[in-house]
Amino acid sequence: MRIDAHQHFWNPQRGDYGWLTPQLGTLYREFGPADLAPWLERAGVDRTVIVQAAPTVAETRYLLDIARREASVAGVVGWVPLEDPDAPSLIAELASEPKFKGVRPMLQDLPDDNWIANPALAPAIEALIAHDLAFDALIFARHVDALHTFATRFPAVRIVVDHGAKPPIRDGAAGWQPWADGIARLAALPNIHCKLSGLATEAAAGWSEATLAPYVAHLLAHFGPARLMWGSDWPVLNLNGDYLLWHACANALVADLSDGERDAIFGANASAFYRL
Template sequence: MRIDAHQHYWNPQRGDYGWLTPKLGTLYRAFGPADLAPWLARTGVERTVIVQAAPTVAETRYLLDLAREEPSAAGVVGWVPLDDRGAPALIAELAREPKFKGVRPMLQDLPDDDWIANPALAPAIDALIAHDLAFDALTFARHVGALHTFATRFPALRIVVDHGAKPPIRDGASGWQPWADGIARLAALPNVHCKLSGLATEAAQGWTETTLAPYVDHLVAQFGPARLMWGSDWPVLDLNGDYLLWHACANALVAELSDAERDAIFGANASAFYRL
């Protein structure tokens, strides 16, 4: 089964997407299952993981409402206030939803790059582990140290790094470090996985397979095919590409792997990681 491990539905009229403004052009509108369905049909992707795009519990409930009615929606990664004393109870409540599969705190947008290493988060993280939920880390290279501390502190927590930790591809060779070393450091931890997603957005316009190849090769070399999962990051992807182009490019960039390894990246790993 082909699975898109990272896509979004949203509606700006809900009012809780602080980053989503009219300046983003075509992204500033509602995106729902009917908009994604043609892309899924053309690529053979059967199921998806919907990932939160607003730091509110209300948006998480909105996504769960969508997922209940949408057969292609295999799971939802939502948001909870992990540093709130009520977080464990909220996690327990959301965990009763069959399609609730994990949380994402949007680390890249927090003013404190070390926030995730705060020991005060332990009750919420323990609740995630107790309910067999996953953790999505939306990070840049500058978050590697704190994320490494966090992942080491909670070895039983399944963690996935979104978008390959957003390498600054548009900067060319000057953007390779410290991203590459950071990826190697995180990949050394067995509970940390990574999404093969978001790379097109980090590249300059006119990117090609050649542009992205060094970054994909490094992710494959460090995490291996068993800890990588493909995601579209649609509709953000539309800022610098499209679903068909990225899907074809990703397939081409891992073409030398075995059939079983490609099947893992394009579906089986996401199914196992998120307990779909």
């Protein structure tokens, strides 16, 4: 089964997407299952994981409503106020939904880069572990130290780094470090996985396989094919590419792997990680 491990649905009229403004042009409209379906069919993708795009429980419930009606949705990664005293009970409630598979706190947007290393989050994180839920880490290289502390403190939490930690690809060689060192450090922890997603958005316009090849190779060298999972990051991807282009590019960049390794990256790893 082919799985897109990272895509979004949203409706700006809901009013809780602080980052989603009219200035983003083509992204500032509703995106739902009917918009994605033709791309899934053409790419041969069977199921998807919807990931939150607003830091509200209301949006999480909105995504779960979609998931109940849409067979192609295998799982939902939602948002929970992890520092809230009521977070454990909220996590327990959401975990009763069969397609609720994890949480994402949007670390890249928080004013404190070290927020995730706060020991006060422990009750919520212990609840994630108790309910066998995953944790998506939306980070840049500057968050590596804090995420490393978090992952070491909670070795039972399944963590996936979204979008390869967003390497500054458009900066070329000048942006390689400290991203590359950060990836190596995180990959040394066995509970951390990584998404092969979002790279096109970090590249300059007109990117090609050659542009992304060093970054994909570095992720493969450190996480290996057993801890990487492909995701489209659609419809954000539309800012600098399209579904079929990125899908074909990713396939080409892992073409030297075995059939089993490619199957893992394009489906089996996401299925196992998210308990789909």
